[in-house]
Each structure stands twice: as structure tokens, then as C-alpha cells.
Amino acid sequence: MRSFYAILKRELYVYFSSPIAYVVVTIFLLLSGWFFYSAFAYFSMISVQATRMPGAGGINVTEMVLHPTFGNMSVIMLLMMPLLTMRLFAEEKKAGTLELMLSYPVRETELLFGKFTACMVIFLIMLALTWLYPFLLWLYAEPDIGPVVTGYLGLFLMGTAFIALGLMVSSVTENQIVAAAISFGAILMFWLIGWAETFAGPSLGKVLSHISLLEHFESFSKGVIDTRDIIYYVNFNILFLFMTMRSLESKRWRG
């Protein structure tokens, strides 16, 4: 446990002593803020028009502002998370510090979870700073609190899945650019694989849409907590963290 804290502290130190965390968090906030503003501005325009047209009901702030904002935030995450995870193992492998680290009495699990947790902390800070959007919404409109909470829960679960996948990819290469490119590609593939549902036949289509990262996020952003979705993300995390462990241990049996 002691090594876990030491590694966590060091990783956080690296994130904040270099521009990585600041740049990634700032860009994320800038883009998500812009998307929120557009959705909110569009909503207010529509609602002004609606007041002039009697009988035009069904305008819902949750559906018109929160739902697209969460959707857009998840897309920005897809672009930014690989940049947070790419260095975690690749940098240490390239510099040779991983060899020295593994000569210390450190378990691979402590190393893995130290890095995973550090990245998670950055991600949570990033997510927490977006509180302003629902808060502003709450000042001027009456959004439901439920969908806000589930939306954040969905973003959180999806983010951990991105980190687990990124960590795994980073552990198999020495090159950070390669790590970022592969994680981005893999996440996008998991994202879009659900699109094949329409033409892949009924049984295969169902499987493909179940594998899709996006499919499971949809219900969260609508305000629905489905245990299937939670289990999906938990499984996704376990699978990729397990694969990272294997990849770290592989030096023990590879020739």
C-alpha cells in the first residue's frame, strides 16, 4: 500500500509539474463550455419563439441542453483521454525507469493502480470543473437534478473505461505517439461498433451494439441507470486492467 501512495503521489506530481494536465483540462473545459453555450443559446432562442406560438409545447431543458452537452463532453473525452494515458507506461519504458522501478519491492498491482488512480484524479478534476454548466442552467431554468447526476455517473464510468484501455495500450509500446494513436483508434472503434447493428443481422447486431461504448452511455445521459450499463463499464475496466497486468508480467515469461 505504501508503494501505491508513493506512485500515486509521483504520478500526480508529474501531471501537475508538466503542462499536460493544465493543457488537457483547459482544452476540455474550453470545448465543452462552447458546446454547452451553443446548446443553451439555441434552447433560449427556441423557447422565445415558442412563447409567440401558442400550442407549441414539449420544449424540455433537460433534453435540449443537458443531453447534447453530456453527449458532446463524451466526444471531447474520447479525444483528450488518450493524451492523459499515453505517457503512463510508454514514457517509463522508453526512459528505462520501469526497469529500475521493478527492481524495487513493488507489486505490479501497486504500480498499475497507482498510475490508474492518478489519471483518474486528473479526470475527476476535469469533470468536477464542469459543474458550472448545470449550475448556470439551474439559475435560469428548472432542469431535473436526476439526469444531471446520472449524466455525470455515465461520464465517470466511460472515463474510467478510457483510462483502463489507454493504460493497457501504453504498457505495450515505448512510443507515446503510438500509444495515443492506438488508444484513440481503439476507443473510437468501440464507440462506433454499434453502428453495424442495422446491417449485421439480428443476433450479431445485438452483440455489436452491446459492445459499443456509446450505446451504454445513451441511457445515462437520458437519466436512466441501468445495471447492465454499469456492469458493462465495470467489466470493460476489469478486462483492460487485467490485460495491462498481463502485459506488465509478460517480461517475466517472454524470451
Add this chain to the structure above:
Amino acid sequence: MHYVKRLLYLCSKPMIEVDHLTKYFGPVPAVLDVSFRVEKGEIVGFLGPNGAGKTTTIRMLNGFFPPTSGSACIDGLDVFDRSLDIRKRLGYLPEHVPLYKEMRTEAYLGFVAEVKGVPARQRQSEVDRVIDQCGLQSVRKKFLGNLSKGFQQRVGIAQAILNDPDVLILDEPTIGLDPKQIIEIRELIKSFAGYKTVILSSHILPEVSMICQRVVIINEGRIVAEDTPERLTGKDKRKVALEVKGPEAEVLARLRTVPGVVAASAEARPTDHAGRYVVEMGQGEDVRDAIAQSIVAAGWSLLEIHTLRPSLEDVFIRLVTEEQGRG
């Protein structure tokens, strides 16, 4: 009491036992059937040219990867089965001193102390101890990436000796240092003799002979010799270099008549009148006296005379040719 403890420590089982260690990378053997023992408190030099299998052996010793066959034990524990226990007692300095360049010296050593399991209360005093021992006071607050090669090497040694490990494995600890730093690092390593078991890899023979009590020479993955540095270098024919002011042909002829001289040859002339000569002496003979007297008796001036130390290359060429002769 102190001496009794040290005596008991020295009298127990060997600290490191390497038994028929073999490592293949694909079809290529990097280390082939290597066996040696290191007693407690002993400093052993691991000598060989680049690519001889030193680093591979060292990596197997610290459990970085497993051997293809054979085994290695530290203090009776298999380095692979009991990796975590072994790593608690091991200090390791890899070849190129990989450090976290974005950290400051003191913070980095604090981090290593924490990872190595030094209790929180003793951490600061332990970090201070290694900073003092390795002479790092002036760079305490500096970023590791901005340190000179010499200081980085010293930080590398400092992290290895944190938490006072019983076994130290140092891969090329003095490479890239200036002569003054080399002497300091050597003194530091020498001071571990009798207290820590040290394996030191190097490709510089004089360095190893200065620090180590025993030398294991490895070439192409195999051990070619294992002995004390004195005996390894003593087996080679000893050579004496001379600088004499006199006619070259006559000097050479006279040198060859000195009893005990096996061969004499002239080298490039540094000045108009003085010439450089190399004289080879017979096994176990010291004819420096006779040479000097005979030169002076002939009326020439003897400007310089010194023994040439055999280099690693000389010892190597002899060992490898001996081996081939046997095979």
C-alpha cells in the same frame, strides 16, 4: 560486539549463488551456462566487453526476467520465486542510470525511500544519509534532468543504497565520469567491502582490479576466467617501456642481450635523439634493474622507464586464445 557481528556475517553461506544460468533471446544465447558464487561482504567485478552478457546476467539476478534454464539464489532464496523478498534487500543501478528527469534530487530520493518501504518517520534521515554519503548536498533542490552526468550517476548510487540493502548490483557505475568523480565513486564502493555484497560490472580492467577482490570475466555469454585481479594480470607477460637517448640499432641490440629480456622493439621517435622502446620480460622475472644499469653503462641517457599494465584487451586475448587452444 561490532566485530563479532561482522565475523558472524562473513562466516555464513555465500550471498549470491548463480547455478548454470542460461538465457536465450530467440535462438541466440545471451548467457550460456554461467555459474559463480559471491561470498557475503565480497566485492566482485563482472568484467567483459560490451555485449558479453553482463547486463543480461544482472537483469536475471534482480528478477527482471527469468533465465531460460538454471537458477540464481540470493541468500538462499531463488531470485525468481521469492522476487519480492529479494528486491527488499537489493540495491540496483542500471547501466544508463534511468532517472525521473522532472523530479528534484531530494524529492526523488524521498519517493524511492517510500517505494522501498522505509517507514515515514525514518525517511528524511535515510534520505539525508545517502545525500551525505554520495556528496549530493549541493544539488538537493535541483531537477535531476539538469544535473551533470557525474551527479546523475551519484544519484543513481544513492537510490541503490537507500534502505541499506545487503546486496548491491551496479552496472557500469563509473561510466561517463571524470577522473576525480571516478576516484570518489571507487572510494565509496570500496567502503562497502565487508558490509555489503557487491557485484560491479565494468569493461575497464584497471578499475575492477582497484575495487574488487575477485573478478569474473565473461565473453560471449560464457565465463572465461574467475580469479583475483592480481593473478589474472600477473599471468600476462610483463612489458616495460623505455625512453633512451642513443642510436636506435645499438640500443635495441644491447637491450636484447640483457638476461631475462624476451623481446625488444623500437617505437616511434618522439624527438631527434631519444627513442621509445618496449621490452618484454620473461614470466615472473623483473629485469628493470638490469636494463637500467646496462643502458647507463653504455653511456646513453635513460629518460624514462615504466611497467606497462596489461589492459583488459591483453588479458582477454590471452584468455580467449587459451580457450580456443584447449577446445
